[in-house]
Amino acid sequence: MTEPKTEAAHGHAGGARARPDGLTPSQTVGPFFLDGLLRPDTRRNVLVVPETSGVRIRIEGRVLDGDGAPVPDALIEVWQADADGHYCQPDDASVIPGNVPVFIGFGRAGTDNAGTFWFETIKPGAVPYDGDSTQAPHIGVIVGARGLLNHLVTRLYFADEPANERDPVLARVPAERRGTLLGRPGAAEGQAVYRWDIILHGVGETVFFNV
Amino acid sequence: MSTTTIGAIVRGDREVFPPYLYSAYRSTVKRAPSQPLVDVPLTITELTGPGAVISAVMTEDADLTRNAGTGGEAIGQRVIVTGRVMDEHGRPVPHTLLEIWQANAAGRYIHRNDQWPGPLDPNFLGIGRCLTDANGDYRFLTIRPGAYPWKNHPNAWRPAHIHFSLLGPSWVSRLVTQMYFPDDPLHARDPIFAAVPEAARSRLIAAYDHDVTEAEWALGWRWDIVLHGPRATPFEAPTAATTDGQGARSAPGAPGVDGTTGSEVGG
Numbered sequence: 001m002t003e004p005k006t007e008a009a010h011g012h013a014g015g016a017r018a019r020p021d022g023l024t025p026s027q028t029v030g031p032f033f034l035d036g037l038l039r040p041d042t043r044r045n046v047l048v049v050p051e052t053s054g055v056r057i058r059i060e061g062r063v064l065d066g067d068g069a070p071v072p073d074a075l076i077e078v079w080q081a082d083a084d085g086h087y088c089q090p091d092d093a094s095v096i097p098g099n100v101p102v103f104i105g106f107g108r109a110g111t112d113n114a115g116t117f118w119f120e121t122i123k124p125g126a127v128p129y130d131g132d133s134t135q136a137p138h139i140g141v142i143v144g145a146r147g148l149l150n151h152l153v154t155r156l157y158f159a160d161e162p163a164n165e166r167d168p169v170l171a172r173v174p175a176e177r178r179g180t181l182l183g184r185p186g187a188a189e190g191q192a193v194y195r196w197d198i199i200l201h202g203v204g205e206t207v208f209f210n211v
Numbered sequence: 212m213s214t215t216t217i218g219a220i221v222r223g224d225r226e227v228f229p230p231y232l233y234s235a236y237r238s239t240v241k242r243a244p245s246q247p248l249v250d251v252p253l254t255i256t257e258l259t260g261p262g263a264v265i266s267a268v269m270t271e272d273a274d275l276t277r278n279a280g281t282g283g284e285a286i287g288q289r290v291i292v293t294g295r296v297m298d299e300h301g302r303p304v305p306h307t308l309l310e311i312w313q314a315n316a317a318g319r320y321i322h323r324n325d326q327w328p329g330p331l332d333p334n335f336l337g338i339g340r341c342l343t344d345a346n347g348d349y350r351f352l353t354i355r356p357g358a359y360p361w362k363n364h365p366n367a368w369r370p371a372h373i374h375f376s377l378l379g380p381s382w383v384s385r386l387v388t389q390m391y392f393p394d395d396p397l398h399a400r401d402p403i404f405a406a407v408p409e410a411a412r413s414r415l416i417a418a419y420d421h422d423v424t425e426a427e428w429a430l431g432w433r434w435d436i437v438l439h440g441p442r443a444t445p446f447e448a449p450t451a452a453t454t455d456g457q458g459a460r461s462a463p464g465a466p467g468v469d470g471t472t473g474s475e476v477g478g
Contacts, residue, residue: 019301020437023227024414025407027389028236030374032322036312036338037376041267066241073324079261079382087259106261127255140256140382147238149229149406150222151387155256169251177246200242210222210248211257211383 026151029144031073034110038075044108047080047121051102054083054122058193059156059183062115063143066201070115075144076198078107078119078156085125085134123158123192129168136163136170143198152208156196160185173207180206215402218243223439227411235402237363253383260381263308263342273341275313275353277334285335287316287354289429292390292417295347296377298440303347304384310340310376311351318357318371327360352429358397370397370404379438390434391416 029037048056059078063071081087082103107119126134136157143152157164159182164170170178183194198206218232220243231243271278276285296304314320314337319329321337335354343349356371372389379385391404393416398404407415414437423431 020297020299020435021414022411022437023224023299023439024386024388024437025227025229025411026223026386027229027374027407027415028238028403029376029387030389031324032320033312033374033376034322035320035336036310036374039338042310066245069241071242077385079256079259081256087255089259089262104261129254135254135256138256142382142385144387145242147236147240147242149231149233149236149239149403151385152231152244153222153382169254172251173249201245205244205246207246208222208244208248209251211251211253 026149028146028149029075029151031146033075033144037108038110042108043110044106045119047078047103047105047107047119049102052082052122054103054124056191057121057123058188058191059119059121059139059196060193061117061183061196061198063111063117063145063198064115064200068202070111070113071145071200072111072113072115073146074111074115074117074198075142076107076109076111076117077142077144078121079140079142080105080107080121080138081124081127083122083125085127085137087127126163133166133168134163136161136167138167138169141198143200145200148200152200152206153211154198154206154208155181156183156194157181158183158185158194177207180204217406220244220246220248222248226408229406229408233402233406235364236406239406257382260378260384262378262380263306268308268340268342273339273349273351275311275335275337275339275351278339279334279336281334283334285315285354286332287335289352290355291350291352291423291425291429291431292373292434293348293350293423293431294417294434294436296343296349296379296436296438297347298384298438300440302440303343303345304380304438305343305345305347307343307347307380308340308378309343309349310338311353311373312338313353313356313373314359314371316354316357318359320359325359329357329359355392355430358395363402368397368400370395370401375436377436377438380440384438384440386436386438388436389415392432393417393419 063074088104109117111117124137129135139156141154183196186193216234218230221230233239315332315335317329358368358371361367372391375388377386417432417434420431420433
């Protein structure tokens with residue numbers, strides 16, 4: 001094998017290229033992402049380690065299509081703040097190679113044959129909005145699947161959270177559809193569980209955002 | 212191809228991104244949302260992201276011809292796929308995670324649900340990953356994937372493609388897409404590719420680059436990827452947002468209101 005060429009050898013070293021034509025379009029994740037995206041170290045149903053502070057919660061739900069049929073090949077990703085409302089950022093001093101932070105706040109899972117997904121995490125704190133105002137505790141959620149040419153973006157809120165009344169994002173959602181974003185509290189084996197189904201199409205369709 | 216219903220619900224710029232409903236791609240029909248997407252402000256949740264911390268990427272992960280762990284080499288035309296990850300202003304996106312997956316040279320995936328009688332290659336997993344360098348550049352060594360049949364319509368074949376997943380610097384940068392090779396007669400017959408607005412389709416096609424090709428080793432393809440930047444304006448420092456309200460809503464790629472009216476067009 002020859003030595004790999006450096007970028008400098010063919011004139012692409014450093015600096016900005018011409019302003020690009022525009023964004024790269026999305027395409028579906030398709031049916032075969034399992035091996036590529038849900039590897040042992042990138043399948044992240046469990047977001048916590050023993051040292052993570054905060055109230056442990058389990059999130060559990062199903063992804064359903066327009067017939068109410070389970071979607072067995074969905075990819076779910078979540079992004080959330082820690083219990084203090086702080087998002088872990090790559091430039092945080094705590095996030096360096098070999099020093100895994102006790103809470104990153106990113107989860108990734110696939111649905112099973114029943115369309116079910118789950119995460120073990122902590123309830124996030126309220127996070128800043130603008131000025132002194134805050135957003136109610138919530139988890140950012142992305143859904144990809146065969147048949148979704150672009151991923152869907154939504155949020156999970158907690159039905160038993162009084163701060164929902166003042167949340168600036170929920171306020172944009174038509175009142176009669178807000179319930180689709182609320183995880184319903186329950187308990188299983190002493191642990192708090194929030195149940196939340198994602199309905200892609202039709203009756204009870206989950207609210208998705210244009211972001 | 213039969214008449215296709217193209218939905219009006221699109222996330223992001225409708226001149227760039229495919230609609231959720233594109234009935235020629237049958238799986239969209241029961242999975243596309245039917246209600247308008249809700250416009251919401253970009254907040255700290257959308258303007259931050261997990262970065263590359265989610266996995267320990269090793270150099271070998273970017274060589275799909277040898278990363279099966281068998282000691283053997285994948286069968287097929289060896290190709291280098293390289294390019295730069297940028298934001299919409301042309302600024303490189305460094306140290307971001309790319310994850311790819313693809314069929315083997317015969318068009319077969321290792322996934323259990325891919326059961327067509329194309330041969331498997333024991334030396335090819337079809338998965339790879341790497342981080343962009345400080346210039347935003349990535350580089351994979353792999354084999355050129357084959358086309359493969361699917362059951363969307365009679366005698367349906369997907370054009371050769373490589374799936375790409377990028378986390379980018381923030382939640383709004385997340386992109387899952389596919390890279391294609393030029394001059395493939397299957398492009399025009401593929402509803403997944405054709406669902407992208409025509410003017411933007413060429414952005415999914417890699418360019419042959421003889422400067423990338425290595426003598427007596429591998430053919431070179433160049434494909435740049437442009438992500439939604441973490442900030443709405445070009446000159447703000449890409450630091451973690453503390454607050455961000457409605458002022459950020461002017462971000463490109465996140466326009467206006469979606470409707471629910473589909474239109475019938477030939478396709």
